[in-house]
Amino acid sequence: MLIELAIGDAYGAGFEYVKPEIITKYNNLEYRQHPTHKGTKPGMYTDDTQMSLAIAELMVEELEWTKLNVANKFVEVFKRDVREGYASGFYHFLTKMNNGEMFLENIKPYSDKSGAAMRAPVLGIYKDRKEVLEKTEIQASVTHDTKDGINAAKASAMIVHFFLWESGKKKDLAKYLKDHVKGDWASRWTGKVRSKGWMSVRAAITAIQEADSMSDLLTKCVAYTGDVDTVAAIALAGGSVCKELRNDLPGWLYSGMEDGEFGRTYIESLDKELKAFYLQGKQDLPL
Ligand SMILES: [Mg+2]
Known part of the structure; x- marks a missing residue:
């Protein structure tokens, strides 16, 4: 899921x-x-992935889910592998932070943009829906302590949860989200995607519902124009666990992914850990 x-x-x-x-x-x-954006070379990922790595690491390390631990992790993953691709204000903020405590003291967490939603998909792996929503809200509130910022993150996580734990069908996705997260998740998205979190999430939902394979999904996300890396990150994470979407992504998108210390090999190993983490929860399912 993380590699997609x-x-x-x-x-x-x-x-x-x-x-x-x-x-x-x-x-x-x-x-x-x-x-x-010359600093981001072809095959390099941006903030969406780096922050998702932070959330995934927190999950598999089973650290206590507190704002301080989340903030510490955000600073850690940024400092160990500084890269462009963040919104410039947040990038400059992160360069000045030494740890999570300093982060929480100085952040103005009132954004309703897509930052909290782009890093939320992995949280859908938790078996308990309440846990998905609670942990998503905590991580979102570190930077996006607004109704719209939090709800976009919740919907983003619940896309994955729906496919993994509810045997969800694409056609029922928007209704499921509407039932569990405040917001208009059912209106079809068309056109350019701007910076608000709900816009990226709704565009991703429409693309998942209308795609018939993973390649089709990826090209549909980019065809919207606008903030398409975030739309595609959210949509491909959800799509990767949707049984109705055949994975026909060309091999070169995998082999061409950057492969430094925190690149493809690292992401794929973290994906394996996430899978084991998911299967742990699955064993408790009543048969
Ligand atoms: Mg990005």
Whole structure:
């Protein structure tokens, strides 16, 4: 799931807010250099993946789920592997933070943008729906302590939960989300995706419901234009655990993923740990 999230992020990063003509011409499943974000090379992931790694590590390490532990982890994953791709204000904030305590003292956590939702999909792995929602809210409130910021994160996590734990069918996804998270998750998304969290999540829901394979899903996410790396990260994480979506992502999107210390090999090993973590919960299912 994390590797597909990273592929969505890295592929989408080449097209984030670019002119629609560029997308029409090059949305062909090959990593692409963004015309102005020169620090993010083709196959490199951005903040969506780095923050999802933070959440996934917290889960498998089974650390107590507190705002301080979450903030410590955000600082840790950023400092060990500084990269562009964050919103510039948050990037500069992170460069100045030494630890989670300092982070919590200085953050103004009132954003309703997509930061809390882009890192939430992995939380859907918890078996208990209440636990998904509670832990998602805590991690969201560290930076996005607003109704819209938190609800977007909850919906993002619940996409994964629906497919993993409720044997969900794509056609029922929006209704399920509407039943469990406040917000209009059922209206079909069309057009450019701007920066609010709910926009990326709703666009991802529409794309999942209308796609017939993972490649189709990825190109649909990018075709929206706008904040497409976040849409694709959320959608591909959800799509990767949806049985109705065949994984036909070309091998080069996997092999072309950056593979430094925290690149592909690391992400795939963390995916294995997440799977074991998921199966632990599964054993308790009444048969
Ligand atoms: Mg990003």
